[in-house]
Amino acid sequence: MLIIVACQFIAPKVGVASPLILLVVGLAIGFLPQVGAIEVEPHLVLEVVLPPLLFSAAVRMPTMDFRREMHAVAMLAIPLVFLSAFAVGFVINWLVPAISLPWGVALGAVLSPTDAVAVSIAKRSGVSHRIITVLEGEGLFNDATSLVLLSAAMNAGLAADEHALNPGLLIGKVALALGIAAAIGWVVGEIGVRVRALIKEPSADTVFSFAMPFIASIPAEHLGGSGLVAAVVAGLVVSRRRAAVISATNRRFSQQNWQTMTLVLESGIFLTMGLQAFGIVEETAAFSGGLAFAAFLAVTLGALIMVIRAVFIAFMLAWLDHRRTHRKRRYEVESTRIERFEKRMNEACEVDADMLEARNLSPEHWANALNHYRRRLKRRERRNAMRGSDLDYFASEPLGPREGSVIVWAGMRGAITLAAAQTISTHAPMRAFLLSIALFIAAGALVIQGLTLPALIRIVKPKMATGDISEEERARLLKVMGSALVDTALAQAIHEVDGKTLLSAGVSRTLSRLGHALTDEATGEQARSAHAADRVLTDILQDAAAQAGATRDGLCPECADDTLESATTRDVASDGGDDDGHGTVDMSEEEVERSFTRDQIRELALEAIHAQRDALLQARDEGIFSSAALEGALARLDNEEILLVSSGGVGH
Numbered sequence: 001m002l003i004i005v006a007c008q009f010i011a012p013k014v015g016v017a018s019p020l021i022l023l024v025v026g027l028a029i030g031f032l033p034q035v036g037a038i039e040v041e042p043h044l045v046l047e048v049v050l051p052p053l054l055f056s057a058a059v060r061m062p063t064m065d066f067r068r069e070m071h072a073v074a075m076l077a078i079p080l081v082f083l084s085a086f087a088v089g090f091v092i093n094w095l096v097p098a099i100s101l102p103w104g105v106a107l108g109a110v111l112s113p114t115d116a117v118a119v120s121i122a123k124r125s126g127v128s129h130r131i132i133t134v135l136e137g138e139g140l141f142n143d144a145t146s147l148v149l150l151s152a153a154m155n156a157g158l159a160a161d162e163h164a165l166n167p168g169l170l171i172g173k174v175a176l177a178l179g180i181a182a183a184i185g186w187v188v189g190e191i192g193v194r195v196r197a198l199i200k201e202p203s204a205d206t207v208f209s210f211a212m213p214f215i216a217s218i219p220a221e222h223l224g225g226s227g228l229v230a231a232v233v234a235g236l237v238v239s240r241r242r243a244a245v246i247s248a249t250n251r252r253f254s255q256q257n258w259q260t261m262t263l264v265l266e267s268g269i270f271l272t273m274g275l276q277a278f279g280i281v282e283e284t285a286a287f288s289g290g291l292a293f294a295a296f297l298a299v300t301l302g303a304l305i306m307v308i309r310a311v312f313i314a315f316m317l318a319w320l321d322h323r324r325t326h327r328k329r330r331y332e333v334e335s336t337r338i339e340r341f342e343k344r345m346n347e348a349c350e351v352d353a354d355m356l357e358a359r360n361l362s363p364e365h366w367a368n369a370l371n372h373y374r375r376r377l378k379r380r381e382r383r384n385a386m387r388g389s390d391l392d393y394f395a396s397e398p399l400g401p402r403e404g405s406v407i408v409w410a411g412m413r414g415a416i417t418l419a420a421a422q423t424i425s426t427h428a429p430m431r432a433f434l435l436s437i438a439l440f441i442a443a444g445a446l447v448i449q450g451l452t453l454p455a456l457i458r459i460v461k462p463k464m465a466t467g468d469i470s471e472e473e474r475a476r477l478l479k480v481m482g483s484a485l486v487d488t489a490l491a492q493a494i495h496e497v498d499g500k501t502l503l504s505a506g507v508s509r510t511l512s513r514l515g516h517a518l519t520d521e522a523t524g525e526q527a528r529s530a531h532a533a534d535r536v537l538t539d540i541l542q543d544a545a546a547q548a549g550a551t552r553d554g555l556c557p558e559c560a561d562d563t564l565e566s567a568t569t570r571d572v573a574s575d576g577g578d579d580d581g582h583g584t585v586d587m588s589e590e591e592v593e594r595s596f597t598r599d600q601i602r603e604l605a606l607e608a609i610h611a612q613r614d615a616l617l618q619a620r621d622e623g624i625f626s627s628a629a630l631e632g633a634l635a636r637l638d639n640e641e642i643l644l645v646s647s648g649g650v651g652h
Contacts, residue, residue, distance in 0.1 A: 017124075019117040019270040019414075020450050023443065026274020034151060045272075045419035049215070049265050053229040054140055054609040055213035056262050057116070058235025059242075061140070062627035064620050065133045066236065068390055073137030073319060078174065080168070080312050081145045083304050085153075088099050091304060093296065098429055102157035102165055107151035107434050110421045111441055112306060113143045117416025117450060118268065122410055125454050128463040129628065131399035135410055143416055144226040148177045153578030154425055182233050188216040190236025197245045202253035205246070209254045210261070212238070225593075244617055248638035267416040276418070277439055293431055298440035302413075305441075310408045317404050324394050331391060341377055345370070382622060389623035402462040409456050412445040440573070450572040464473045469629040477616075477629055484615035488608045605644055 003025060011018035066073070088108030093101045152173055156165050192212045199205040217227030242251055348370060353363065365432050399407075408436040421438035426432055469477075613634065620630050 001264075002269060006516075007267070008263070014542065017117055017121050017450060019120070019266065020446060022267055022270040023081075023274045023446060026271045027277050027443075028274075028496050030275040030277050038138070043423070045269065045415075047221075047227070049269060050143065050228055050416070050419075051213035051217040052210065053116075053262060053265055054143065054228055055235040056234045056258050057136060058140055059239045059258070061136060061236065061239055062631065063236060063240040064415065064623055064630075065129070066137055068393060068623075069130070069133050069137055071323070072134050073141060074166060075316050076134070076138040077141035077145050078312075080309065081109070081142050081149065082170070083312065084112050085109045085149055086167075087304060087308055088301055089153075091301065092280075092297065096430070096433075099434070100429070102153050103424075103428050103434070105165060106150055106153035106157060106424060106428070107336075107421075107437065109153055110424070110434075110438050111147045111301065111413055111415055112146040112414070113416040113420065114139050114411045115416060115442075115446065117270075117414055118410035118412050118453065120455050121450060122406065122457070125457045126464050127401065127457060128397045128465055129626075130393075130399060131406055131410075131462065132405055134399075134407060138411075140232045141229065144178070144181070144228040144232070145174060147228065147420060148174050152425070154428070158425060158427060159570075177224065177226045178229055180223050181220045181229035183469070184220045184223070184225060185216045185230035185233025185235075186237055188212065188230070189234040192234065193245045195239055196242075196250065197247075199250065202250045205250040206254040206257045209238075209258070218631075225259065225490055230582070243613060243634055248641040250474050252638060252642060269419070269597040273415045273418050273442070279442070291436065294436040294438055298437050298444065301437065301514045302441045302444060305559050306408070306411070312402050313408050314401075317399055317401075320399060326390070327387060328391055331384060331387045334380070334387070335581060338377070338380055338384060340582050341373075341380070345373060345377060381614065386621075386623045393623070393626075397463055400463075402460045405460050406453075406457060406462050409449055409453055412449040413442045414446050415442070417442040464505075465596060469626065469632070473625060473629050477625055477633055480619055480624075481612045481633065484611045485608055487612045489604050552637075602644060606641065609637055609641050609644075 004022070007018045007025065011021055014021075085105050085108030089101050089106075089109060091103030092099055092104040092107060099107075116136075116139050119132060122135060123132055149170065152170055153165065189212075192208075196205050196208060199208060212234055213231040216230040220230035221227040238322065265551045406606070417438055418435075421435050424434060428434065514548070616630055616633055616637070619625055620627075
């Protein structure tokens, strides 16, 4: 643990990723004369360490971005793995005839998984969010594909039957394993979030979340599926559903604990990788010229894998660009069809009673038919709006040759490769030799590609992350959040006191500063209701922060006014409505208590926050905003909800 902490402390100071430092430290310790050969059971990594790591990564993955990059991820995780594995198999069988084709393919499958350390390096370098999404998505699924292929290749090798490596048969096995795993992962994810919704204690919720990847992976493995894919799918379901189902307090608590667990597990993998190196090298050295030849093959096979990856990604990017052009044409055609549909609907609404009678239709039947077509139109508009949002996303974050070069070079091998290599059967010919090749490739890739990736990014200058959201997107986001308050109980409560004031019993200040927001007839009834509710909710949160002494993520008495106010609301407030007391009425505490209790005020505020969250989740499903903007807004709502709950209710 101390080594992990020390490496985390040193890494930013020397500008090197902490996993690389841990690898070097492990190598240094492993080769000390006082330390003997260390061997870690590989099943511990594959069955105990990987499921929670992949589950955690899937939970952090924005589902909207994953949906958009699903085709790229699938191509990198399945066809590329097969191409790389068989290419490595043929080459090593040609150079080392003692290693049959099945065992060569097994080594190729071992060398196929990419390592997550590349993602952390790319994130720190500031590349675009789309590059990160593709790399993370590839890392989530290519491990499972590689392990399924490894199992099939080893079975063929043990049976001495090269015909068992029939590509059609292998693809069928992989598809079956993925299908079983996806079904089990989805069921576990859906049931898991519902169970977590019933758990009120944050610690108990976190413990249950720790168990979820194993609840998904263990049954999947016993039923012939991929346990890792099951854990990933369960994580994606949790990522999509947790904001709407699980309480903000539980989510925040589990997130912090998962970050700690992920750090320990990832760091432990790289440290262990270095510690095991001595035992593998010592065993390989027993062969005549073993180490030198293994190093030569490692360089050859590593270069081959990178060339195949580069060529494949070049074709993939060309295909994605063609697909984007095709989707743009579909979007334009569908937009034209929707316009014609809307025109026909408008004409249908003007049908008079005489025409209905002539067609033997009742007004009720015609109204039902119109409602049916309105729903169809709404669904088509939503699908097309989503298609348009995806096109805007692809245009703002392109994947061209510059971005492709980063994705190619970031496909480094690492600890998962070494762990998978150690699962190769002891009956394999020249097993130690195969393990040494895997070790050299993994260690070399981590050091060479890991250290040079930031320099490559500076040279090729790919699309970089913008950092902050635009003012236009922020304004649209605030508008959606404000509109969500129109039909809430908070807005209704304002009307129940004649739209003038809403006070919290026991609170020293007025919670409503409506000013011109309540009297400006030009803004419209709904707009005025939304603005009023915005102001009231802002003040409730400000008062709760003052009483709780909270400063969560910028939520403090001094800055709470900026939490939920839309631009329009701020403009209204600047007109001096609060200063002249326009639209407010002083009420005694006794009069207020007869209308609203402290608990009622708290419930009104929580219900308003939930309404805003629902609106943001709907916007997420439609792809209206960027994932960064949505995550920031949802995080702010979580902070506000936690603030209200932790304050013991407004007025306490």
